[in-house]
Amino acid sequence: MSTWEEEKIHDGGIYESSLDTIDGSIATLNLGPTHPATHGIFQNVLKVDGEKILSSEQTIGYIHRAFEKIAERRPYYQLTTLTDRLNYCSSPINNIGYLMTVEKLIGIEIPKRAQYMRVIIMELARISDHLVCNAVIGVDTGALTGFTYLFQQREKIYDLFEEVCGARLTTNIGRIGGFERDFSPAFHEKLKAFLKDFPTVFNEFDTLLSRNRIFMDRTRGAGPISAERALEYSFTGPNLRAAGVDYDVRVMEPYCSYEDFDFDVPVGTTGDTYDRFQVRQEEIRQSLRIIHQAYDKLPEGDYKADVPEFYLPPKEEVYNNMEALIFHFKIVMGETPIPVGEVYHCVEGGNGELGFYLISDGGRSPYRLQYRRPCFIYYQAYPEMITGSSISDAVLTLSSMNVIAGELDA
Amino acid sequence: MERKLTNDLVIERIKGQFGSDILSVETPYDLITMEVSSNKMHEIVDWLKKDETLKIAFLTNLGGVHYPEQKGREFAIVYHLQSMMNNFRIRLKAYVPIENPEIDSLVDIYVGANWMERETYDFYGIIFKGHPNLTRILNEDSMDYFPMRKEYRLEDETREDKDDTFFGR
Amino acid sequence: MGKIEDLEVFNGEGYQLSRLDKVIAAARANSVWPLPFATSCCGIEYMGSMGSNYDVARFGMERMSFSPRQADLLIVAGTISKKLAPILKQVYEQMSEPKWVLSVGACASSGGIFDTYSVLQGIDRVIPVDVYVPGCPPRPEQIIDGIMKIHELVKHEGMRNRYSDEYKAKLHKYNIEIDGKKIDK
Numbered sequence: 078m079s080t081w082e083e084e085k086i087h088d089g090g091i092y093e094s095s096l097d098t099i100d101g102s103i104a105t106l107n108l109g110p111t112h113p114a115t116h117g118i119f120q121n122v123l124k125v126d127g128e129k130i131l132s133s134e135q136t137i138g139y140i141h142r143a144f145e146k147i148a149e150r151r152p153y154y155q156l157t158t159l160t161d162r163l164n165y166c167s168s169p170i171n172n173i174g175y176l177m178t179v180e181k182l183i184g185i186e187i188p189k190r191a192q193y194m195r196v197i198i199m200e201l202a203r204i205s206d207h208l209v210c211n212a213v214i215g216v217d218t219g220a221l222t223g224f225t226y227l228f229q230q231r232e233k234i235y236d237l238f239e240e241v242c243g244a245r246l247t248t249n250i251g252r253i254g255g256f257e258r259d260f261s262p263a264f265h266e267k268l269k270a271f272l273k274d275f276p277t278v279f280n281e282f283d284t285l286l287s288r289n290r291i292f293m294d295r296t297r298g299a300g301p302i303s304a305e306r307a308l309e310y311s312f313t314g315p316n317l318r319a320a321g322v323d324y325d326v327r328v329m330e331p332y333c334s335y336e337d338f339d340f341d342v343p344v345g346t347t348g349d350t351y352d353r354f355q356v357r358q359e360e361i362r363q364s365l366r367i368i369h370q371a372y373d374k375l376p377e378g379d380y381k382a383d384v385p386e387f388y389l390p391p392k393e394e395v396y397n398n399m400e401a402l403i404f405h406f407k408i409v410m411g412e413t414p415i416p417v418g419e420v421y422h423c424v425e426g427g428n429g430e431l432g433f434y435l436i437s438d439g440g441r442s443p444y445r446l447q448y449r450r451p452c453f454i455y456y457q458a459y460p461e462m463i464t465g466s467s468i469s470d471a472v473l474t475l476s477s478m479n480v481i482a483g484e485l486d487a
Numbered sequence: 488m489e490r491k492l493t494n495d496l497v498i499e500r501i502k503g504q505f506g507s508d509i510l511s512v513e514t515p516y517d518l519i520t521m522e523v524s525s526n527k528m529h530e531i532v533d534w535l536k537k538d539e540t541l542k543i544a545f546l547t548n549l550g551g552v553h554y555p556e557q558k559g560r561e562f563a564i565v566y567h568l569q570s571m572m573n574n575f576r577i578r579l580k581a582y583v584p585i586e587n588p589e590i591d592s593l594v595d596i597y598v599g600a601n602w603m604e605r606e607t608y609d610f611y612g613i614i615f616k617g618h619p620n621l622t623r624i625l626n627e628d629s630m631d632y633f634p635m636r637k638e639y640r641l642e643d644e645t646r647e648d649k650d651d652t653f654f655g656r
Numbered sequence: 657m658g659k660i661e662d663l664e665v666f667n668g669e670g671y672q673l674s675r676l677d678k679v680i681a682a683a684r685a686n687s688v689w690p691l692p693f694a695t696s697c698c699g700i701e702y703m704g705s706m707g708s709n710y711d712v713a714r715f716g717m718e719r720m721s722f723s724p725r726q727a728d729l730l731i732v733a734g735t736i737s738k739k740l741a742p743i744l745k746q747v748y749e750q751m752s753e754p755k756w757v758l759s760v761g762a763c764a765s766s767g768g769i770f771d772t773y774s775v776l777q778g779i780d781r782v783i784p785v786d787v788y789v790p791g792c793p794p795r796p797e798q799i800i801d802g803i804m805k806i807h808e809l810v811k812h813e814g815m816r817n818r819y820s821d822e823y824k825a826k827l828h829k830y831n832i833e834i835d836g837k838k839i840d841k
Binding site: 137138141143145146147149150181182306308309310311312322324329330418419420421423430432434436444445447449453454456457458486487 | 515516518520544545546547548550552565567571574576578597598599601602603606610623624625626627634635641
Binding site: 109110111112113117118138139140141142143146147158159161162165166209224225228229231232235245246247482483 | 693695696697700701703704706707708709720722734735737739740743747769770772773774775792793795
């Protein structure tokens, strides 16, 4: 924000500045729900004076799919498919976060091998999410080549997900208690090939944009936010780290064996678009580091916990063994012994702290499942970040904040 | 990271300041859950932010729950707060009756509570006094009911081309 | 794909003779400009089909037009909620003739897994659809298969189809205005 303006907060979300306009006329520009610049469906009605933005009013909810109401209807094991569609660029993180919440409620421990497998999958999903965001920042500044290179690498990550669970994008990975099958030999081959080839292409993309004079001039100073304001707005994730606060759920409250791995948390200074871009670039490198460590130290063991009340027994046993048949029947019908209670668990998603607040009354479906969605919470700050800047900076700020419409509206 | 505060220390300190307004304290899954009377919530959250020992200055989540059976306490509003300096989390709850579902808004303490409260209003109809713009945020403005309440169904009521006998509703 | 069957061209000294509707069909089918109306997860799979693995540029479709006036094909990929339905209809009405609609994904075709109070159960409740691509999300190869079916429709469009009574009746069913005359509801 410029220092030569007087800002006043007006009407909860509409920021107006009492600035003298150039010729006294203010135009209303609708950065409407369907716009190539907004990667997602949300509306911003801007009041502009020439190119300078004076105020902005937001409307969201164009893709509200009532996830929280659906969650009260479906049994626990069917909700993983729903969590896929929250932040669909990195669905495995949402799936595993939800499964860890249910496992915390039930109180079961996952074997070490399954935890390391989860870490590998989650870090691959995080790389995939950051690749989309950075490629799109490049496209918005006019650098279209980076997009083609990075999306080809994303296809390799999709191949890896397909080996594990069968689907590319909406993965539905994991079960309550671990995974549905161990990593196949083809997965090991593909992962080794990916870890060997990806850094070269990624460094090539980095040399294209990171120290590029035009890119730096475009993105430095676009949409800054200070650390204090970011904390007031409950920012988390790369946006908060770019503003200077080193808060990462993987470090503060390690889950799923993250304490065994050695990685750094990149932090920016001004919270502008260039810092957000660089924080995500560095996080991709740190994620690669974690995957290397997890893959080299992958322990022997079982890929699932021994919880027959919640994890479907293998089909051979179901056809031959009475207890396995009864467990299978009860799990599919939803008569699982979920305890009564309430639990809040959070994971570090691609955009920040993704939290699940689950209240159970012992029945088939949750009594209340609320998603703490980072995109929804930090998108409130967008008007404050763009007031006083030009429209092109507003477009860049929006794409660098990585607002995913599925997570915004749920 | 290890935690510098323990649950007992925090409970002692809050009870020492607000003794009678804390209606109940539990620690399910090692997270302090305090039930607080709804007219004191604003004061308590403000004090937690300013207190030097606790420094609970970050609003993680804000949501509502509907309990239709509990008469007089139908709506619960649940606040998850955390302290980044001390790596500590706490959960506060306030219950309001359905006839008069009002509670003070936290927008003047945490700016990020703005949309979270609008979402809670949109889903449940809980009125946050002092909110600058309490309108619907995710649903259409013309919607005349609050969809997350337990008495309303998930599916669209006006749909006529689906036969319920085949879909097991 | 783009090859038109029985397109015979007679070459002479400085002139070429052919059937006009075949030439126009060839031109249209090989340069469809899409309007990606991508709302959610299917949008990311559509973006993947734009990448180099499943290139749609080989069909002449790499020029995404976000302006409805210059687009031929409206690709609706993702969930459409009731709040967004009037906007979708407005975008469809703003497109200039001839235009086609491709509905990508289960959510756009029929509401998908979201049978809720806020999701429109299929975009064919508000606009006429030509090709449906099922999947959640469909692989890029499936999206390209849908695009090729659109190409079949484009090739056999003819010159006068848009003025036929059948087409007018179809638009009338959706209360969409034709040629500036508003349909009375």
